Amino acid sequence: MSGWARKRFWKTVEIVEQDGGFAVALDGRAIKTPAKAPLVLPTRALAELVAAEWRAQGDTINPDTMPATRAANAAIDKVRGQFQEVAELLTAYGGTDLLCYRADGPEELIARQAAAWDPLLEWSAARFGVTWNVTSGVMPAEQAERTLARLAAHVEAFTPFQLTAFHDLVAMPGSLVIGLAVTEGQSTPEDLWQVSRIDEDWQMEQWGPDDEASALAERRRQAFLDAARFFAACA
Structure with missing residues (x-):
């Protein structure tokens, strides 16, 4: 059928x-x-x-x-047979994590990012025994191999169903740390989604809303929240 x-x-x-x-x-x-x-x-x-x-x-x-049905199908038909590849793909987000790339101005945006993102980096450092290199502007921030290896071990402990949900928890915000924070119950999914939107919200405040961008952001937000519900139901 x-x-x-x-x-x-x-x-x-x-x-x-x-x-x-x-x-x-x-x-x-x-x-x-x-x-x-x-x-x-x-x-x-x-x-x-x-x-x-x-x-x-x-x-x-x-x-x-039917996001839960789609995710369940993906877990069985795709992720189960490609588990290691998916786990590696998601762990790689830690190498360019959103929270490690900061604006170099203006001061108000710098302060907003620090207030929202520093506590999450500090939490993840303590929780997983890792260190983060943070940069500003266009300079890259290379993360230690030990950091990514520790996080990889954690991601690889997920089940295929959990990893399927984890994909959207990481890919939608562009942050491995935010995805992990959802799975660990560090804050509510809605609050963590808002944390990922600091740059976009700042731009909207400066230039006004864009209907197309707002619609896309809402679709991504809903996918993020659906993934959080799916992950929570895996336990």
């Missing part, structure tokens, strides 16, 4: 225990991924997220309203 049939064809959505996890069944038939693998979730909480999306569909299925 295809997970992406265009028209709604089911009446009931149930969660059933299956293969050491939880499946979502439509009229008694378990959903499969686009690659035809069994869609088995590791926790009931994840299954509830997926089931709620299927229950909420109208006459026509809209994949855009």
Whole structure:
């Protein structure tokens, strides 16, 4: 059965225990991924997220309203078979982490970045036993191999489902530290998203809002928050 049939064809959505996890069944038939693998979730909480999306569909299925289902499919069909490559890709964000690249002016922007970003770097340094090199302007900041190795070990301990969510938690803000802060409950996902938007918000204050940029930012924000919910449900 295809997970992406265009028209709604089911009446009931149930969660059933299956293969050491939880499946979502439509009229008694378990959903499969686009690659035809069994869609088995590791926790009931994840299954509830997926089931709620299927229950909420109208006459026509809209994949855009099903982020948990899409993430579960990706975890099974893609990330599970490419785990190391994905883990390395995300760890590499630490080498150019947003929080390590600061403005060289004006003073108000410099102060905003320091107030929001320094505590997160300090937290991650203490939590993971790493050090960060911070720069300003266009100068690159090379991070120590030991720092990236320690963070890589932490990322590689995630499950494929966690790593799938972690992708958007890192890629959307452009920060490995912010992604890790979400997974560790260092602050709320909404607050951490706002932390990542300091530069953009500053520009908007100076030049006014741009409708296209605002729409893109909202889509990225929603993807970030959806990923945070998915990660939390993995436990």
